[in-house]
Amino acid sequence: xxxxCEPPATFAPAPExxxxxxxxxxxxxxxxxxAGVALxxxxxxxxxxxxxxxxxALVLQERWAAVAAIALAAFVVRLICLxxxxxxxxxxxxxxxxxxxxxIVARSRRLISAAGxxxxxxxxxxxxxxxxxxxxxxxxxxxxxxxxxxxxxxxGLNIVVGLAGLLDLGYVAFxxxxxxxxxxxxxxxxxxFWASLPIAGLLAxxxxxxxxxxxxxxxxxxxxxVTLAFGEIIRIVLTNWTDLTNGEAGVSSIPRVSFxxxxxxxxxxxxxxxxGLAYSPIYRVIFLFYLALALALLTNFxxxxxxxxxxxxxxxxxREDEIAxxxxxxxxxxxxxxxxxxxxxxGGLAGAVFAARQGFVSPSSFTFIESATILAIVVLGGAGSxxxxxLAALFIIGGSELLxxxxxxxxxxxxxxxxxxxxxxxxxxxxIVIMNWKPRGLIANRTPSVFLAEPRLAAPALAEEGRV
Amino acid sequence: MRAPHTALLSVEHLTMxxxxxxxxxxxxxxxxxxxxxxxxxxxxxxxxxVFNCVTGFYKPSAGRLALTPSGAAAPxxxxxxxxxxxxxxxxxxxEIYLLERMADFEIAQRGxxxxxxxxIRLFAGMTALENLIVAQHNALMAASGPGLWxxxxxxxxxxxxxxxxxxxxxxxxxxxLIGRADDPAGALPYGAQRRLEIARAMCARxxxxxxxxxxxxxxxxxSAELAALLRAIRDEHAASILLIEHDMSVVMEISDHIVVLDxxxxxxxxxxxxIRKDPKVIKAYLGVDDEDEVDLAASGTRA
Ligand SMILES: Nc1ncnc2c1ncn2[C@@H]1O[C@H](COP(=O)(O)OP(=O)(O)O)[C@@H](O)[C@H]1O
Ligand SMILES: [Mg+2]
Numbered sequence: 001x002x003x004x005c006e007p008p009a010t011f012a013p014a015p016e017x018x019x020x021x022x023x024x025x026x027x028x029x030x031x032x033x034x035a036g037v038a039l040x041x042x043x044x045x046x047x048x049x050x051x052x053x054x055x056x057a058l059v060l061q062e063r064w065a066a067v068a069a070i071a072l073a074a075f076v077v078r079l080i081c082l083x084x085x086x087x088x089x090x091x092x093x094x095x096x097x098x099x100x101x102x103x104i105v106a107r108s109r110r111l112i113s114a115a116g117x118x119x120x121x122x123x124x125x126x127x128x129x130x131x132x133x134x135x136x137x138x139x140x141x142x143x144x145x146x147x148x149x150x151x152x153x154x155x156g157l158n159i160v161v162g163l164a165g166l167l168d169l170g171y172v173a174f175x176x177x178x179x180x181x182x183x184x185x186x187x188x189x190x191x192x193f194w195a196s197l198p199i200a201g202l203l204a205x206x207x208x209x210x211x212x213x214x215x216x217x218x219x220x221x222x223x224x225x226v227t228l229a230f231g232e233i234i235r236i237v238l239t240n241w242t243d244l245t246n247g248e249a250g251v252s253s254i255p256r257v258s259f260x261x262x263x264x265x266x267x268x269x270x271x272x273x274x275x276g277l278a279y280s281p282i283y284r285v286i287f288l289f290y291l292a293l294a295l296a297l298l299t300n301f302x303x304x305x306x307x308x309x310x311x312x313x314x315x316x317x318x319r320e321d322e323i324a325x326x327x328x329x330x331x332x333x334x335x336x337x338x339x340x341x342x343x344x345x346x347g348g349l350a351g352a353v354f355a356a357r358q359g360f361v362s363p364s365s366f367t368f369i370e371s372a373t374i375l376a377i378v379v380l381g382g383a384g385s386x387x388x389x390x391l392a393a394l395f396i397i398g399g400s401e402l403l404x405x406x407x408x409x410x411x412x413x414x415x416x417x418x419x420x421x422x423x424x425x426x427x428x429x430x431x432i433v434i435m436n437w438k439p440r441g442l443i444a445n446r447t448p449s450v451f452l453a454e455p456r457l458a459a460p461a462l463a464e465e466g467r468v
Numbered sequence: 469m470r471a472p473h474t475a476l477l478s479v480e481h482l483t484m485x486x487x488x489x490x491x492x493x494x495x496x497x498x499x500x501x502x503x504x505x506x507x508x509x510x511x512x513x514x515x516x517x518v519f520n521c522v523t524g525f526y527k528p529s530a531g532r533l534a535l536t537p538s539g540a541a542a543p544x545x546x547x548x549x550x551x552x553x554x555x556x557x558x559x560x561x562x563e564i565y566l567l568e569r570m571a572d573f574e575i576a577q578r579g580x581x582x583x584x585x586x587x588i589r590l591f592a593g594m595t596a597l598e599n600l601i602v603a604q605h606n607a608l609m610a611a612s613g614p615g616l617w618x619x620x621x622x623x624x625x626x627x628x629x630x631x632x633x634x635x636x637x638x639x640x641x642x643x644x645l646i647g648r649a650d651d652p653a654g655a656l657p658y659g660a661q662r663r664l665e666i667a668r669a670m671c672a673r674x675x676x677x678x679x680x681x682x683x684x685x686x687x688x689x690x691s692a693e694l695a696a697l698l699r700a701i702r703d704e705h706a707a708s709i710l711l712i713e714h715d716m717s718v719v720m721e722i723s724d725h726i727v728v729l730d731x732x733x734x735x736x737x738x739x740x741x742x743i744r745k746d747p748k749v750i751k752a753y754l755g756v757d758d759e760d761e762v763d764l765a766a767s768g769t770r771a
Contacts, residue, residue: 309625313601316593317594317605320592321592323525323585324585326576327523327576328573328582329576329605329606330606331573448595448598449598450633451595452597
């Protein structure tokens, strides 16, 4: 008990002091000081105690063990406090701590991205091995593919909102154009998915430009209102143009995606038979998963590349200050239209994948709440941040799917309770909490597109938010 | 070596009305190539409005703004262009741009007119280096085809990008901000932001640089450095300067030619030595209750 825990000099003298060693030493010194103070206080209070003995005489009782115990406790507690990251004196100010956190995120961003990519690639196979073909269908489809589609949509909208700073509340319109393009081309003209995919993208991009023109002079709230109206117009046209779109009933029996010509069907013509496998719908779902993943990765690659190119920098400059852009000879009309067109193109491609996944499209899939969800993904992720958008898609879409699995709550709350009814409530509440905790989104730091020295992160407070 | 003093910008009968307010009334002056032309006058005289007309942010109510980057245009060429209704002519005998007909970005891109703003307009969330690279947008776009070759990392794009960084580095050194190249522009001190905005304008390789109160808010040492920077820009970079400034020590020290505005009208036009003694100018400035401006005569004699 009385033995002080001074560590023996086991540290061989390093050629240069490492930060860890410095930190350990200063923590030990701090802990020793605390122990000293505890000793100083404990000595008069604890060391001696007067007591009356059985003969009623006062005697001094010595309690050195208690003093030692107090000092030791002070030493240990102080040492722990000093060694826990962010609890050292130097880093105790919230600002400093935040900067340290940002630096850690910056360093590990690559690692997070690589880990995320690896787990995305491995996901269907891992699920398949763990759950078997029958039960993994839902996980790969409702979770995997759906999250990937929303991730793609988030990245597409991120070009418009996060980079170019144009608030678009009608993004779902392009998603709808893409989905209906594939649906109508395939059911009416028998076009394959692969032939329809580029057409779906191009048509959506065309609509992006069509939306872009009338709103060129608008910014902020005004732009938001017009794009909102645009999204509704597309949906209402799809509902009412019954001859073409079959109205509210939607377009059904859209051909499923094929493996480069090999259909995923039972029978000798199908994919499974061709490769000598037993038929199972899981192959189609896995293929669609990788298709959606490829599309998402392509979107991400193009965006990341563009950010480091004149067009992408012009988008960000436009978000920061449009007038300054024009004073530098940047054709802001072209730059804005490019953002709208590219964002819409991505939305259209995602729409085609969506139609291929569902096999059925109807106007009710393209309501304002979809635009709002995609925008929430962008804003929650941190407008402009690719990684943030990916995390937000995982969180919002994955989370709201997970909430469907709350059947067991019925056993607690009662039979009539339907937990899925509370899904949007819970998601909404979670959004409020997160946006209060991180008002600029999960990843608010902006990585500069070019450096002279080593990469550093822009303080979140400086970059213009992907609004205005 | 100074270029011959021919007109670079001719402002003729420029009038700008906002509703009933006449902000500029029948203003004519010229800015000569290779010179620093100062535009001074009390607050509200219409100086910033002149800049906004020259750079295309406002469409003038009347008047002609002819920019001739490669020498004064022959009067018949100018007349022919004006009557043709076209915005500019780029012939072998020299380019003429009629700025009142051109869009703002076109004036910057084709006419090579760059400007700064009275209230600094940097891309605050982007780094100092990025600000200077955005300014080279058009040159970079040209090198990357329709802006997309860089997607595949084509060498022409990469070479141009390297050159753009070198240009940016050069200007960062000129304005003494090379050490803060990777800091967000919004995090720089005020004086540094003013200099960065000038550097950004210079990265667009302008023939005419319009500076709206670049010394506002600077301390005397910073003002002196600014004056040296502007002289270097005029002498070493073949850029002519149109300068709005209240700090008379700067104006009198570096201007080759001064135009004085009051209530939208020109009240004087000439060399600094003549302006300093002009009774109309002194009266206009003394009528305004502003220390900076009352200083005119005093700082004039000092200079
Ligand atoms: N966009 C505008 N709308 C209405 N009035 C304007 C506008 N811009 C400038 N003015 C008016 O023009 C006059 C000159 O303003 P300005 O050019 O900013 O003066 P200075 O830059 O010389 O201080 C002022 O009376 C101002 O109110
Ligand atoms: Mg002004």
